[in-house]
Amino acid sequence: MKSMKFLVLLCAAAFLSSTALGLDIYILRHAETMGNVTGDYSETNQRTFSPKGLEQVAAVPGRLQGLSFDQILVSPTWRTQQTILPYLKAAGRTGEIFPAIEEADCGITGQEPSVSVTSKKQPVELIEDGRGLYVVSGDPATARYAPTNTAEGLAILREAVDQILVRFGGTTQSILLVTHSCTGGRLMELFLGLPPQGSLSPANAVLSRLVQKSDGAFELATYNGEPLSTLRKMLLFGFKSEALPGFVDLKGLWQIAAGDDPARSAMDFDDDGWVSTSVPGGWEGDALPKYDGLAWYRLHFTVSAEQSERWGTNTLALLLGSVDDADEAYLNGQKIGAMGQFSPAKITAWDQPRVYEFEPTLLREENVLAVRVDDWGGGGGIWRGPVTIGPAGVLRP
Numbered sequence: 001m002k003s004m005k006f007l008v009l010l011c012a013a014a015f016l017s018s019t020a021l022g023l024d025i026y027i028l029r030h031a032e033t034m035g036n037v038t039g040d041y042s043e044t045n046q047r048t049f050s051p052k053g054l055e056q057v058a059a060v061p062g063r064l065q066g067l068s069f070d071q072i073l074v075s076p077t078w079r080t081q082q083t084i085l086p087y088l089k090a091a092g093r094t095g096e097i098f099p100a101i102e103e104a105d106c107g108i109t110g111q112e113p114s115v116s117v118t119s120k121k122q123p124v125e126l127i128e129d130g131r132g133l134y135v136v137s138g139d140p141a142t143a144r145y146a147p148t149n150t151a152e153g154l155a156i157l158r159e160a161v162d163q164i165l166v167r168f169g170g171t172t173q174s175i176l177l178v179t180h181s182c183t184g185g186r187l188m189e190l191f192l193g194l195p196p197q198g199s200l201s202p203a204n205a206v207l208s209r210l211v212q213k214s215d216g217a218f219e220l221a222t223y224n225g226e227p228l229s230t231l232r233k234m235l236l237f238g239f240k241s242e243a244l245p246g247f248v249d250l251k252g253l254w255q256i257a258a259g260d261d262p263a264r265s266a267m268d269f270d271d272d273g274w275v276s277t278s279v280p281g282g283w284e285g286d287a288l289p290k291y292d293g294l295a296w297y298r299l300h301f302t303v304s305a306e307q308s309e310r311w312g313t314n315t316l317a318l319l320l321g322s323v324d325d326a327d328e329a330y331l332n333g334q335k336i337g338a339m340g341q342f343s344p345a346k347i348t349a350w351d352q353p354r355v356y357e358f359e360p361t362l363l364r365e366e367n368v369l370a371v372r373v374d375d376w377g378g379g380g381g382i383w384r385g386p387v388t389i390g391p392a393g394v395l396r397p
Helices: 002-016 034-038 051-064 078-091 150-168 181-192 230-236 305-311
Strands: 020-029 071-074 095-097 120-122 134-136 174-179 207-213 218-223 252-258 275-279 293-302 316-324 326-331 334-339 354-358 366-375 381-384 388-391
Touching: 020 181, 051 078, 071 078, 071 150, 078 095, 078 174, 150 181, 174 181, 181 207, 181 218, 275 293, 275 381, 293 381, 316 326, 316 334, 316 366, 326 354, 334 354, 366 381
Parallel strands: 020 174, 071 095, 071 174, 095 134
Antiparallel strands: 020 207, 207 218, 252 275, 252 293, 293 366, 316 354, 316 381, 316 388, 326 334, 326 366
16 A cells, blocks of 8 residues: 555656746637537537536636637638637737647657658638737648648648747747637647547637746646646556556457447346457447447446445546547446437537546446447547546546
8 A cells, every 4th residue: 555655655746846938829710610519510509609518718817817829820611700709809918820730630640651641622710700919820722731630640740849839939929829629639639748539628618728837847737627636637648557456447349239228238138258348449340330320338347345445435436538529428227427419310419528526336346347439530439538447526527
């Protein structure tokens, strides 16, 4: 036990060792669109805010009040320009259209071959209400990138990071990037020196913040509007469960089967013939290539008596990462949570973290976690971690 405590303290010291003295980077994802809600990313839906998205846009000036930005870099899309527009008007500021932070291919894994950046081929279209409030980085007639594959998309993201560091790195300036989910998350990972694979993903219209330390490296100070404690950083960046004695790590190989059957939620359901899949990791990457539809995950895991004693009577939670698109989770046959809406409603929650609370009495020494998932596009399944069980008070957003 003493060695575990020492390891936790050692990891905490590593996170806090360098003083933040350099560049501040704030990342703001656009407000929720009907594309985010329905999973249908047509041009019309991407140019239409949902009712919640309209509320988010109206709240942006208040959310940014009190912050001072030396530069505001904005993706060229309609939804990003419209999201930051009320703030530009209220603050009397100008935004720079920065094409390299437009939404990237969400299939980027960081394993793409090294390629040159594709030429810029498409014109930047400024929104009507934004005339005079935006300037374009580069020639407006050809400034937007036109990547044709994930390797080119990753090259553009790396160029964005390089351009930002050349212009602002090592200074005490503060910049705001108004961008997207897949691009924003991978930019954060690149700044942090992590593989750009989508483990991080900005939520709609809330701020994340990176700070540059005295050694030039970056640290994630705020993620989706929440300051990160040392413990949450350790969970977010995948520290092994033995370094965190209050948690049971569930990442690894799970069983999966396509199709739907309510009986699959039961503890005693026979899943011997199912195939294995990596969690976290979209199912199209291994077990169910090119599959869209319903599928079930199952995981058998143990909880030691020592772990149960450590938790006591405290409310626990399953942190399930993010699931593409909708899910229901069952622990030992009992439903403990759900997010999104299944077909035919098709309300996606593909990039939202799941935290499902339950009472410790539900756990046994031998346990079964079953997750029903409906996917209608994209990678499918439990694609992003962390995936763990621990005290609800720590895991709640």
